[in-house]
Amino acid sequence: QQPEFGHWYHHFIPIQCGYDTEFPARIVSAVKQYEQDSGRSADGLLTAYESYHVAVATAAQQLGLSHEPLSAYEVATDKFKTSLSEGRKSYTASSVDQALHIARTEDLPWPLIIKPCRGWASELVFKVDDIEQLEQAAPRMRSDSHGAQFVMEHYCSGPEVDINFVLYNGE
Structure with missing residues (x-):
């Protein structure tokens, strides 16, 4: 969200992060709401936190976005x-x-x-x-x-x- 990283994204979508089973669903919901409100489609999802890779990849899969295999993240993290x-x-x-x-x-x-x-x-x-x-x-x-x-x-x-x-x- 910091200005020096602004060239990495079109819009920053704040989401309540966590380790609960609903975290991927919150990501999906927020992205769909953004797409509906802005008329733009998401190109991808990014997290800098290793502990969120599985949830973010799960959400990307549900949204039909490119992502690394969940099985790889499940082992690597x-x-x-x-x-x-x-x-x-x-x-x-x-x-x-x-x-x-x-x-x-x-x-x-x-x-x-x-x-x-x-x-x-x-x-x-x-x-x-x-x-x-x-x-x-x-x-x-x-x-x-x-x-x-x-x-x-x-x-x-x-x-x-x-x-x-x-x-x-x-x-």
Whole structure:
């Protein structure tokens, strides 16, 4: 919505964002209302937030707009599904009790990294060396911003590398 990005769009449509199941329907409704009011058709939908890619792609599909496959976003934006797709042994839990049950009943490869399945920017990510540390970290395992599910997997030591790039027409 900022002026320096004005060349990216014809009109900015504010929508109440969220992680509820109705979010894609709100997008569709807002776009249809815009098209009706303006007489223009939408060319596409864009979000800069990884956590909204599935909802935006769902809305684009419903509107008949170009979009990436939902199945790709469903894996790429869920750290548990990404781990499984890469063949890593991971566990998912949606409550502290469930995480502690997994820790007590599975042969876990300590230390573990605990992170929200739908997190970003390393928020709410922490390392635990044993079940006692897991119990101490329990209050940090739920987040309204990232959802209730989190992934538990073996901690891989070393530097973190993050590479982001965009291709347009093969460039």
